[in-house]
Amino acid sequence: MHPLIASVLALLFVLVAGITLFLMLEITGRIRDNGGKSGLISAHRILGYLFIALFALILFFMIEKAAGLQQELSARAVFHIALALALIPLLLVKVLVVRRLPHCSEKLPLLGITIFTFSFVLSGITAGYYILHRSDFVYTTLSVQDSDVLDIELGKALMTGKCNKCHSLERVYRAYKSEDDWVVTVNRMAQLDSPNITGFDLKQVLNYLLKQQEERQGRRQVDPENEMGRSLVSRKCTLCHNLDRVFEAKKSAKEWTVTVERMIVIMDEPDFLDEEEQADIISFLSERENVE
Numbered sequence: 509m510h511p512l513i514a515s516v517l518a519l520l521f522v523l524v525a526g527i528t529l530f531l532m533l534e535i536t537g538r539i540r541d542n543g544g545k546s547g548l549i550s551a552h553r554i555l556g557y558l559f560i561a562l563f564a565l566i567l568f569f570m571i572e573k574a575a576g577l578q579q580e581l582s583a584r585a586v587f588h589i590a591l592a593l594a595l596i597p598l599l600l601v602k603v604l605v606v607r608r609l610p611h612c613s614e615k616l617p618l619l620g621i622t623i624f625t626f627s628f629v630l631s632g633i634t635a636g637y638y639i640l641h642r643s644d645f646v647y648t649t650l651s652v653q654d655s656d657v658l659d660i661e662l663g664k665a666l667m668t669g670k671c672n673k674c675h676s677l678e679r680v681y682r683a684y685k686s687e688d689d690w691v692v693t694v695n696r697m698a699q700l701d702s703p704n705i706t707g708f709d710l711k712q713v714l715n716y717l718l719k720q721q722e723e724r725q726g727r728r729q730v731d732p733e734n735e736m737g738r739s740l741v742s743r744k745c746t747l748c749h750n751l752d753r754v755f756e757a758k759k760s761a762k763e764w765t766v767t768v769e770r771m772i773v774i775m776d777e778p779d780f781l782d783e784e785e786q787a788d789i790i791s792f793l794s795e796r797e798n799v800e
Contacts, residue, residue, distance in 0.1 A: 663719075
């Protein structure tokens, strides 16, 4: 889930929690007439279900994200996870008291305040952190003036530490891209982890990725465009089917052109493949037939 979307959901989560708590305090403390209470109780129940649904949705995506991390969690992340897990028994106890233990209803305001406090802190250390630092991100590219500060080993170390947090490094080393494409990719990934990756870090990682790609191309003595085509096939075609289906097909360049154009129409995304990427894919697949 994109950090901005996660932040919006987290803020909505806190807002619903706050309104739900306010309604509970009104019901138990200030409102005396049964008519007023009835309306507030219905509103409180609906918001309570919405709160649980939002919590379940956010928890699902956060578990998925945590499962993909490949390095030790930071102290902030561990604290965040601990607060999220603590909310689960609190919510279960609250539902149990409401549904099965009405004689314990005087404890509900305390439970509600505790749940709201946990929710506020839980969202504040993540959504607030991202929103506060989002404006710090600066789109970064390489220039001739950077040559004096670029270091291959430093770039490798930074890439291992930063990129490995979200996905395997095999995914990085298998990719073949132009310099412009690497710039776009690295900046997009850095924005997801801002402000943990600085502009200096970006330059080092970008330089390393370009250098190691050049080395791979030299060792394999292959055409860069051909490898870009291979990488694009691995990344784009596997969205709908496995590579066996692609590599088993026997087609001419003209037939592959028709196939690629049909796939673009099916995906219904104008930016799915630009003209250069289409040419790289068609060239790779058609040349592969000639080699065989």
